[in-house]
Amino acid sequence: MNTTLARARDGDAAAFRALTDPYRRELHVHCYRMLGSVTDADDMLQETLLAAWRGLPGFQERAALRTWLYRIATNRCLNALRAARRTPVEPIPPFVPPEPTRRGAATWLQPYPDALLDELPDHQPGPAARYQAREAVELAFVAALQQLPPRQAAALLLRDVLGYATAEAAELLGTSALAVKGALQRARAALGENRGRATAFEPGSAAERELARRFAEAFSADDIDGVLALLTDDAWLRMPPAPHEYQGAAIGTFLRTVATWRNDRRFQLLPTRANNHPAFGCYLADSGAPLAHSAGLIVLGFDHDRIAVITHFLDTDLAPRFGLPDTIPAGQGPTAETSPAWR
Incomplete structure (x- = not known):
């Protein structure tokens, strides 16, 4: 070298x-x-x-x-x-949305393609690391980091993800070991309140694929009751860069409002993966049009055998990052069972 x-x-x-x-x-x-x-x-x-x-x-x-x-x-x-x-400009919906359960703060959040995660080198983190490589890229973890003061997030990443010793982290941040210990303690306490849900699924497992398939079928068929049956009671629907977030029964109210606005048009989903979770490129065609255009990307988060979070990223420029086309034939598209992204 x-x-x-x-x-x-x-x-x-x-x-x-x-x-x-x-x-x-x-x-x-x-x-x-x-x-x-x-x-x-x-x-x-x-x-x-x-x-x-x-x-x-x-x-x-x-x-x-x-x-x-x-x-x-x-x-x-x-x-x-x-x-x-x-901070991205808040999109203006083409319909009057129901009142959200709350307004989210991290509207700049974006998903990370699993295909790029596969390129990560196999560095073993040091003994100070508390988070496994899989957990440290999950959407819930990245979203929780955005709620921390930046230096606390940096201290936690250097110590608990990358495994640097306290003295090394202090040198990297240009501060004292005592300051790093204090920032790390506060970050761990805050992150403990915002940790992602547990999941019984291994990435790409048959159980994970089955739950994602059932969601895709219900969602693309506007079977809103079917979607709700797959969710935890306190599940969330989030839609960056829009700040609107809906929880529990409010998710059904929002989905029905969207379905009414779409009239006879239905979403089409192409499977992919993001942040170590099943995801879908989402497409929508104008009535009678031959092509469906990108309508963002959906990422699912699980709590054991139910869906705890649906994050519908509304950015229509995300598709190419996931190897997905900008348009697909209206009414067509591979299923979760046949797509290579799900094997």
């Missing part, structure tokens, strides 16, 4: 890529956890690599290159969070 490092310091772009490529995906995921947005993570990764390229002559190798890159990425994210967040 020293020869490659020397070439990179001399301005060899290929050598720099050889040094940093093994860490790009995990740095991207780290930025995603910090910011809750894949779009923002794209920007932060590029800023991190640009800062590393410019700062490489000053890299003194007191820490591993990976740790040095994490320091840059973490502090770039903290700087971005100190600035005005690019």
